[in-house]
Structure formats: structure tokens, C-alpha cells
Amino acid sequence: MSALLVIDNLKVAVGDKPVLNGVNLAVPLGEVHAIMGPNGSGKSTLAHVLAGRPGYTLTGGSVIFDGRDLLSLAPEERARAGVFLGFQYPVEIPGVNNVYLLKAAFNAVRKHRGLPEVDAFEFLGLVREKMKFMRMDESFLGRAVNEGFSGGEKKRNEILQMLILEPKLAILDETDSGLDIDALKIVAQGVNSVRGPERSILLVTHYQRMLDYIVPDCVHVLVNGRIAKSGDRTLALELERRGYEWVSEEAA
Amino acid sequence: MSTALATRIAEEYAAASSELPVRVVSAARRELAVKALNAQGLPVTRDENWKYANLRALERVRFAPPSVQPGGTASATPLSAAALPAPIAGYERHTYVDGVFSAELSSAARADVAESAQTRERAHSGDARFALLNDAFADDTARIRASAGALACVELLFVASSEAARASSYPRLDVKVSAGARLNLIERHVSVASDANFVNSVADIELASGACLTHFRVQQLGARATWIDTLNATVEADGSYQQHLVHLGALAARSTYQVRLAGARSAARLHALAAADQHQTHDAYALIEHAAPQTLSEQVFRGIAAGRARVAFNGKVTVCAGAAGTDSRQSLRGLLAGPEAEIDVRPQLEIHTDDVRCSHGATAGKLDDSVLFYLLSRGLDPDTAQQLLKWAFLADVVAKIDIPDLKRSIERALAGRIDVAADLKELL
Numbered sequence: 001m002s003a004l005l006v007i008d009n010l011k012v013a014v015g016d017k018p019v020l021n022g023v024n025l026a027v028p029l030g031e032v033h034a035i036m037g038p039n040g041s042g043k044s045t046l047a048h049v050l051a052g053r054p055g056y057t058l059t060g061g062s063v064i065f066d067g068r069d070l071l072s073l074a075p076e077e078r079a080r081a082g083v084f085l086g087f088q089y090p091v092e093i094p095g096v097n098n099v100y101l102l103k104a105a106f107n108a109v110r111k112h113r114g115l116p117e118v119d120a121f122e123f124l125g126l127v128r129e130k131m132k133f134m135r136m137d138e139s140f141l142g143r144a145v146n147e148g149f150s151g152g153e154k155k156r157n158e159i160l161q162m163l164i165l166e167p168k169l170a171i172l173d174e175t176d177s178g179l180d181i182d183a184l185k186i187v188a189q190g191v192n193s194v195r196g197p198e199r200s201i202l203l204v205t206h207y208q209r210m211l212d213y214i215v216p217d218c219v220h221v222l223v224n225g226r227i228a229k230s231g232d233r234t235l236a237l238e239l240e241r242r243g244y245e246w247v248s249e250e251a252a
Numbered sequence: 253m254s255t256a257l258a259t260r261i262a263e264e265y266a267a268a269s270s271e272l273p274v275r276v277v278s279a280a281r282r283e284l285a286v287k288a289l290n291a292q293g294l295p296v297t298r299d300e301n302w303k304y305a306n307l308r309a310l311e312r313v314r315f316a317p318p319s320v321q322p323g324g325t326a327s328a329t330p331l332s333a334a335a336l337p338a339p340i341a342g343y344e345r346h347t348y349v350d351g352v353f354s355a356e357l358s359s360a361a362r363a364d365v366a367e368s369a370q371t372r373e374r375a376h377s378g379d380a381r382f383a384l385l386n387d388a389f390a391d392d393t394a395r396i397r398a399s400a401g402a403l404a405c406v407e408l409l410f411v412a413s414s415e416a417a418r419a420s421s422y423p424r425l426d427v428k429v430s431a432g433a434r435l436n437l438i439e440r441h442v443s444v445a446s447d448a449n450f451v452n453s454v455a456d457i458e459l460a461s462g463a464c465l466t467h468f469r470v471q472q473l474g475a476r477a478t479w480i481d482t483l484n485a486t487v488e489a490d491g492s493y494q495q496h497l498v499h500l501g502a503l504a505a506r507s508t509y510q511v512r513l514a515g516a517r518s519a520a521r522l523h524a525l526a527a528a529d530q531h532q533t534h535d536a537y538a539l540i541e542h543a544a545p546q547t548l549s550e551q552v553f554r555g556i557a558a559g560r561a562r563v564a565f566n567g568k569v570t571v572c573a574g575a576a577g578t579d580s581r582q583s584l585r586g587l588l589a590g591p592e593a594e595i596d597v598r599p600q601l602e603i604h605t606d607d608v609r610c611s612h613g614a615t616a617g618k619l620d621d622s623v624l625f626y627l628l629s630r631g632l633d634p635d636t637a638q639q640l641l642k643w644a645f646l647a648d649v650v651a652k653i654d655i656p657d658l659k660r661s662i663e664r665a666l667a668g669r670i671d672v673a674a675d676l677k678e679l680l
Contacts, residue, residue, distance in 0.1 A: 051629050052619070079631035091626045095644025101630065104640075108631035144644075161630065 004066055004200045005050075005169055005188045011060035012042075012049050012225075019045045022061065027120075027169075027218075030197040034211055036236060038244040043204045044088060045140035046222070047173040051085035052078050066168060079105075080112035080222035082168030086158040086175050093145040098157070101145050102127060102164055109165055113155040130163045136192055151178035159190035170194070171202045176210035188213030208236035223248045258290050264315045265388050269474060270515060275281075276393050276424070284386035293379050301379060304596050306504035306533035309416060309478040314449045316349050318419040319391045320486060322605040336409060337472075340657045341376040343438060350414050350421040352392045355413075362395070363664035376456075376484060378510040378539065383482040386454040390422040391508055397428050398435035398463075412449035426454035429463035429491075438468045445502070447474020459493055461515060467495045468658060472665060473502040482508045489515030489544070494669035496653050499526040499534040500665050509538040513547040513575075521550040525649045527666055528561035528593075533666050535564040542575040553584040554649045556642055557593035568600040569610070576607040586616035586644050588640075677680040 003026040012020040014028050019042045027033050037043050049056050050063065051074030063070040068158075070078060093101070106118045118126075118200065131140060146154050155175055162170050172191065176184055191214050203214060211233060212220070219235040220227045223244065228251035229235065239247070272282060292356050294310065295302040331349060336357065339345055347357035355361070376383040398404045433497050443449055451473065456541055468481050479502045487493050499505050507520045511520045526534035534557075540549040542554040555563035563586055571578045586595030602611070619641050627637035646666065653659045 009465070053625050074634075075625060075628035076631050076633050079629055085629050087626065087629075091620075091623045093623055093626070093641070093644060095647035096640055101627070104632055105630035107308070112631070120573075165630070 002067075003016055003027055005042055005202070006064040007061070008063070009048070010046075010059040010063060011058070012045060013057045013059050014045070014055065015057075018059070019225055020049070023225065025220060025227060027200045027202060029168075031217040032195060032201040032203065032214065033220060034216040034236060035202060035220050035222055036206065036208070038248075039206070040238065041127045041222045042216065042225040043206075043222055044173055047085060047171045047202070047204050048232070050078075050171055051075060051083060054172075057141060076108070079165075080109055084162050084167035084170045086155075086162060086170065086172040088177060089173040090146050090154040090158055092149070094147050096145050098143055098145050099124070099127060099141050102161065106164055113239055126164065130160055132194070133163070134160050135186055136160065152183035154178055155187055156183065156190075159187050159201045163190060163194060166194070167199070169200050169202065171204065173204045174206065175203070176205055176207065184210060185213060208240040211236045221247050223251055226251070256439070258293060261315055261385070261388070262286055262290060264350045268316040268320040268389070272389065273391055276390050277387050282388050283340065285384040289381065289384045289388065292381055292384075294385065294447070295335075295379070301537050301566060302506075304533070304537045304562060305506045306478075306507075306562075306568075309504060313416045313420055313478075314418055315385070315389060315420050317389055317391045317422055318414050319352055321419055325348075331411065331413065332356060333579060336411065337440065337442060337661065338657070340407055340438060342657060343405045343436075343655075345407045345409055346394060347409045347411060348392065348394060348423060350419065351390065351410070352422050353394070357409075367476075376482070377452075377512070378484065379508055379537075380482060380484070382452055382480045383454045383484075385420045386424060386452050386482070388398045389420065390424045390454070393424045393426050395426045396435070396437065397430070398433040398465075399430040400432040403434045403436060405436045407440070409449070410439070410441045410453070412441065412443050412451050412477065413445040414449060415446045416448050416450035416478065420450040420452060421565075423451065423453040425453075425457070427455065427457045427459075427465070429459045429465050431460040432462045433460075434464045436466045436468075436655075437588040438470070438655070440470045441479060441501075442472050443474030443477055445601060448476035449473060451477065452477045453479070453481040455481070455483040455485075457483065457493070459485065459491035459518075460492040461488045463488070464492045465494070466494070468498075468655065469495060470498045470500070470658070470662065471502060471505055471507075472500050473505070475501070475503060477502040477504075477594060479505040481506065483510065485511045485520070486514045487518040487520060490517045491515060492519045492521075494521045494536070495523070496649075497522065497536070498634050498653075498662055499524075499528070500572070500662075502534075503531065504533045505535065506533075507536040509536065510541075511539070511549075512541045512543055513549065514543050516544045517546045517548075519548040522552070522564065523652050524551075524553045525646055526555040526563045526565070528544070528555070528557050528559075528563050530559040530561060532559075532561045533564075536559075537566045537568075539568045539570065540580070541567070542571045542578045542580065545575055546577040547575060548579045549581070551582045551584065552649060553597065554587075554646050555585075555597070556589050556645065557595050558589040560590065560592040561562045562594040562596070564596040566596075566599075566600070569612075571603045571605055571608050571610075573604040575605055578605070578608040578610075580608065580610045580612075582614070583614040584614040585645070587642065588616065588618045589600045589642060598652065601658055626659065
């Protein structure tokens, strides 16, 4: 069986500056892969390029998602096809209610899959259940998207959206940054709850701390815009111990 | 103002003067106004506070109101109530057609206008050149008196039906709220029969000690109309004047808002929104003068310009010497929703005392790309995402319009303006 996500020699620049210099990566369905790497190695760029953020220039390579050319799809088409990006810095949107956004997103995905829209009552029931699981306060329902949320609340909100949208591929960009240990456990519990044979997860992280709670099938180290090394979860522990420098040296 | 325009105003006035009612404005005051206009001229876009206004229609306007012209009102068939906006629950409606009261289209009788001839004729303050034009030609007055007791709720509906090339209309509000009295006033301007009206409106408002006025002003004139409005208010001690200003219609609209906080602990709050599209111009100038201690002012403006529209808000706050303990807040934000649109927001602050608290912010820009991307990454299509963000941009100002019927009608009108898609309708 072919992988859900196949990245082949992906090259991306921001302006004239190359950021990704030939990334090769395959994520089979049902697996959790972690992308680690030092600051500036291109981790977040990779996450954003997969989700379709404008501002990047594709200079080579391809990305096949679920048998389709991912890079030819608009951001909203990728979302509807089952790609979800959990943001490192979720934006605040004053004036747009949380539940409204959730429902609009949920129905956009359902419509794409040919399913009927869910009525408000049924949907609210689903949101309440997932909120309870993420230990989020009821008052969240009436608030604007991320407005006045703490860092931890914003990250929990990202995971809540993922639980409701049930993507095929979840890309979580530094979801662990800025979280205390309790919040990290709740977020990890949310991610683990959606692990399964029908879904793949790409964890982008700088530290191995989160991988204690979300155990990956595979760890890749991104250095200078290339995957310099891949291995099992013990690679993350080795990075924790030895830092990133030896990988760069080894790759060179 | 061109000499030709001044001459034409004087000539039109001379021809109409014998028929203009002196119970509305005395002949002496009308003469003075015409003289002053001749000397000062009407504003032109070279004037600092008028540079964003669109005054082009003036050259083609016939200034005399329909009531003093042969043939009377422009519309051949009398207006029916069905052609007007739905009434607002709990509000008595006074309808004025081309500036003149219409008993048939009103739900209540009005106070006797003759009385206002005996009342002191207050001189306009500040920039009042268009008010002078109103003085010269006004043929009726909406006179509202609220005295202490139950909250009074009144809707003034101004219907413009004349084509500007044939006649103009001069809404004139004279509002006094007595000590301790409370008034909710809705003022709406709509077009019927013609969408190319010239409306030159004047409002003179006085709030006595402890008086409270909440004033909802909605400008929904037709697509080719010009609306010019001059409002002056004074607020005595402990009085509170709150205005919600909504600009939706007209080709060219300009509001001049001048409020003087004359008594200690008085307050003025202006919450304004404008949604302009195509070739519309929505321009507002707001001046709040803190002339007494412990006074409070707030200006909130949200404007969206799409198409080739221009939206301008020039908000000025003056804190006079002696107005210690002043608290003044300004939040002015404009959103550019089209590559050829224009936004001009300008906060101005002039302080002549030390003990003040002023917070002022002004921004103008496009929709934030990172916010748009966030919505797209959740599967919303670009159109829906943009509409949602435009809607959200106006939401806090709309939410403060706390009359359900009115809020709903404004939301519907806004939804039409920013093309809210069917799947956003559940917001309404």
C-alpha cells in the first residue's frame, strides 16, 4: 500500500532565499511521524507549504496526498480533502464566534464529502462532548475565536478543531510550544485519541518532550531544508541528549 | 463656493422667500443666513475639514424645497405607508416627506411647531455653513421635547422623494431633553420615488442636567443621493448623549457632528459605522469639546470601503483649560475592501489641561492575510471568509444598537452591502 503523504524532492524558497532544499518523506496511513530540527531548519515552512499558505515559491519537487497532487489545490480544498494544520500561533479573530467558525468548517468538510449538514442542536452536542474531553470551559462557546485566550487555551482550541474536523492528515506545528506540563498532557491526550488506521499525523516539534506523551512511529530530522536523518523514537531521545549539531555534521 | 452658486442660492431664496414659513425660521434669520452664506460661501474640498467630502452634486441642485415651488411635491402619486420602512415596536413614528410633516404617514400627532418661533433662536456653533443653507430654505421643523418621567421613544422618518435637479429637502431637528428626562430617538433618512435627492439636514440638540439621549441615526438614501448633515449638541452636568451613526446609502454623505460637554460629569459617546461600495463617499467629521471637569467622551468608528468608494472619519477631541479629570477614548478603524477604494481615518487631540486620560487609536488597512489563511485552512471558501471578516469588523458597533427591530433592519441592509452568502445568514 502506498503512503498517504509522499513528499518527493520538495524545494521551496521565500523570495530569493531557498528554505527547503529537496525534502523526501513518506508517511503511511495510520502512522505518526515527528519532524524535528534546529531553529530555522524549515520545519514550519514545510508545515505551512503543505497547508497551502501563500508567500512561498515552489522551485521543485512534488507532494502527493491521498493520490492527488496536493500543491495544485487551494488551501480550502486541501482542508476539505482532509489536511488539517494546527497552528503554532493560532490567530485571534474578534467578532467571529468560536462555535460559528467550528460549524462553518465542519459543514464545509461534510459538504465536500457529500454528507448532509448537521443541525445546530446536534452540532452543539458534539462540540460540548469534545470540549469536555479537552477540559475546556463552557464559556468558550460564546467567545470569539482565540480572542483573549491564553497560549494554552489557543493550542487546546486547535486540537478541539482537529477532533471535530477528523482530518486524514493532521499537521501539528509546534503544538507543544508554550504549554505547561498539564496542558501538554491534555493536548497529547487529544492527539492520541484520534490516532488510528484511518489517519496520519505529522508532529513538528523542536523538543522531544511531547514525544514522551505522543509516541511516534518514526522521527525525521530536518537540517538546512533537507531530511538529514530518520529513525525510530530513540532518535528523538538521542537528539535530546546530544543536540542537533552531530546530525548536521554527519549529513555534511 | 463658486460665485455662480452663491448667486443662484440668493436668487432662489429671493424667489421663494415670501412662501417660506416664518413659524419655522423667522424672515430676519433667513435673510441673515443668505447674507452670511454669500460672505462665507459653502465649504469646498480645499477646506481642511472637507477635503474628503463629495460636494459635486451642488452644482446641479435646485435649492428651493418642493413646498414653495409650483406643482408641489415631485411625486405624482401620494406616498403609501407600505413604501416606507417597517415601524419599530414601541416607537411612535413622525414622518416627514421632503422635510415637511405628513400626518397621514405618522403614527402620532406632533407638538405644535408655532411654539418654536417664540423660543430663542440659537446661533449655530462651529462649522455651520450648511446649517445656514438649511436656515434659508427650511419649511418645517421636527421639534422634540422630552420632560422627566417615563422614557420617551420617538422615530423621525425623513423621506426624500424629490429629484435634486427639481427641489431639495431640509430636515430640521430641534431636540430638547429636560433635566432628568430620558429620550430614545431614532432618525432615519430614506429615499422614495427618486434616488437622486439632495438632503441638507440640521439637528440642534440640548441636554439639560442629568438628561439622557440615545440617538440612532441611519442614513439609507438612494444610490444617487447627496446627504449633508450638521449636528450641534450641548450637554449639561451629568447629562449623557449617545449617538449611533450608520451610513449605508447615498452617493455622497457627509456628517458634521459637534458636541460640547458643557457641564461637569457629562458624557458623549459616538459609535459610527460606514459601509461604502462602488462610487460612494461616506465622510464624517466629529468634534467633541470637553468644556467642564470630569467629562467623558468616546468615539468608535468602523468603516469599510469597497469598489471605488471612499470612507473618511476625522475625529477631533478638544480638552479645554479647566476640564480636569477628562476621560477621552477614540478607536477609529477603516478596512480597505477593494484595490481602488480609499480610507482616511484621522484622530486629532488638543489638550489644554494636565489632568486628563486620553486613549486614541486609528488604523486603516486591508484584511489580515494570516487571518484569512486561518479561515481557508479550516475549509471556508475565500468569499465566505472575506465576508465573515468584514462582518466581524463591524460587529462590535452593530451590537451596540440595542433596539432589536432596528438592529435587524441594519443587519439586513449590511448583509446586502457586503454580499453575505446564504450560509452566513444564520448570523442574522
